[in-house]
Amino acid sequence: xxxxxxxxxxxxxxxxxxxxxxxxxxxxxxxxxxxxxxxxxxxxxxxxxxxxxxxxxxxxxxxxxxxxxxxxxxxxxxxxxxxxxxxxxxxxxxxxxxxxxxxxxxxxxxxxxxxxxxxxxxxxxxxxxxxxxxxxxxxxxxxxxxxxxxxxxxxxxxxxxxxxxxxxxxxxxxxxxxxxxxxxxxxxxxx
Numbered sequence: 001x002x003x004x005x006x007x008x009x010x011x012x013x014x015x016x017x018x019x020x021x022x023x024x025x026x027x028x029x030x031x032x033x034x035x036x037x038x039x040x041x042x043x044x045x046x047x048x049x050x051x052x053x054x055x056x057x058x059x060x061x062x063x064x065x066x067x068x069x070x071x072x073x074x075x076x077x078x079x080x081x082x083x084x085x086x087x088x089x090x091x092x093x094x095x096x097x098x099x100x101x102x103x104x105x106x107x108x109x110x111x112x113x114x115x116x117x118x119x120x121x122x123x124x125x126x127x128x129x130x131x132x133x134x135x136x137x138x139x140x141x142x143x144x145x146x147x148x149x150x151x152x153x154x155x156x157x158x159x160x161x162x163x164x165x166x167x168x169x170x171x172x173x174x175x176x177x178x179x180x181x182x183x184x185x186x187x188x189x190x191x
Contacts, residue, residue: 004069004119006111012069012081014061015054019070022077024050030100037137038098039161057082064088067119071099071112078103081112083120092128093120097143109143117147121175128175132168134161144171148181 002014024047027034035041044050057068068082079099086093095116097109120126131149133140149171157165
């Protein structure tokens with residue numbers, strides 16, 4: 001999945017080195033907003049940091065260990081979605097995502113997740129996808145809930161975030177669950 005159309009205004013694209021400047025500008029413009037839930041944002045201090053991130057994601061893809069994609073809205077980078085890695089032994093992965101504040105409310109994260117989930121279960125033949133969200137991050141938590149993930153539990157003090165430990169809620173989705181949803185809607189997601 002190097003390019004995947006989500007709707008007439010948006011698509012997922014493989015991040016290229018030339019995207020580093022635009023990606024850095026987006027994270028810099030949204031630093032205060034994003035750093036509330038993403039500890040890496042404060043360490044992203046220059047364009048070279050975004051360039052290194054893109055290089056790392058391209059290496060991860062080349063090694064068949066995961067995939068990160070830019071979320072593009074009307075030709076501009078709106079955010080990023082990706083896998084934190086793939087556990088091939090257990091055919092599972094976890095997904096993370098973020099979006100610039102100006103792009104919120106357009107359904108982009110839900111569309112991007114659907115695209116990545118379809119790819120994960122269809123092309124990659126994975127069995128399980130997990131999404132973890134800080135308990136207090138209601139916007140992020142609404143995404144897996146909207147997509148039919150099951151709330152599976154709470155991990156206490158899972159992440160050091162702005163000098164305090166926050167609990168995470170774990171959401172899980174199985175390939176069979178995803179295919180059942182599609183059949184209920186009259187489609188087939190089995191890939």
